[in-house]
Amino acid sequence: MLGMIAVAAIAGFYQKGLEFTMALLYGGAITVSSAVFFAWRLRIATRSADNNALNPKPADQPGVNAAILFQAIVLRLVMIIALLALGMAWLKLDPLGMVIGFGLPLTAYWFSGDSYGQTRRR
Numbered sequence: 001m002l003g004m005i006a007v008a009a010i011a012g013f014y015q016k017g018l019e020f021t022m023a024l025l026y027g028g029a030i031t032v033s034s035a036v037f038f039a040w041r042l043r044i045a046t047r048s049a050d051n052n053a054l055n056p057k058p059a060d061q062p063g064v065n066a067a068i069l070f071q072a073i074v075l076r077l078v079m080i081i082a083l084l085a086l087g088m089a090w091l092k093l094d095p096l097g098m099v100i101g102f103g104l105p106l107t108a109y110w111f112s113g114d115s116y117g118q119t120r121r122r
Contacts, residue, residue: 001032004105012097015039023087023094029103030083035109041072 005028028071045068087093090109 001027001035001105001109004028005032005101006109008101008104014056015096016094020094020097023097024101025093026087026093026107027084027098027103030080030087030098030102032106033083037079038072038076040118041068041075045069045072 005025007029009021009024012024048068049061076110080102084098087098088095
């Protein structure tokens with residue numbers, strides 16, 4: 001993901017200039033930070049599931065881990081929207097550069113072998 005952001009930033013600098021490159025880097029930083037945030041929340045849900053499997057209690061409900069994951073997805077979406085709005089409204093970054101910087105590494109990750117869907121199918 002970071003390599004894709006670096007290649008896009010170099011190409012953007014030579015094609016559009018420094019302002020566009022800063023928007024690309026900001027969009028890429030949003031992608032990386034949201035992926036790190038979701039990985040952290042996924043680890044919390046996994047530990048919760050492991051603890052529930054080792055020490056089952058009658059009060060544990062099967063939907064607890066699903067609720068933790070759903071909360072992580074919603075918080076990730078809110079974080080992405082807030083950071084994109086911050087970049088456009090307050091930092092006055094180029095919207096096209098931000099969207100390209102956000103979407104390019106995310107799309108590359110989806111089509112890579114590291115994404116959840118690809119590793120799950122093996």
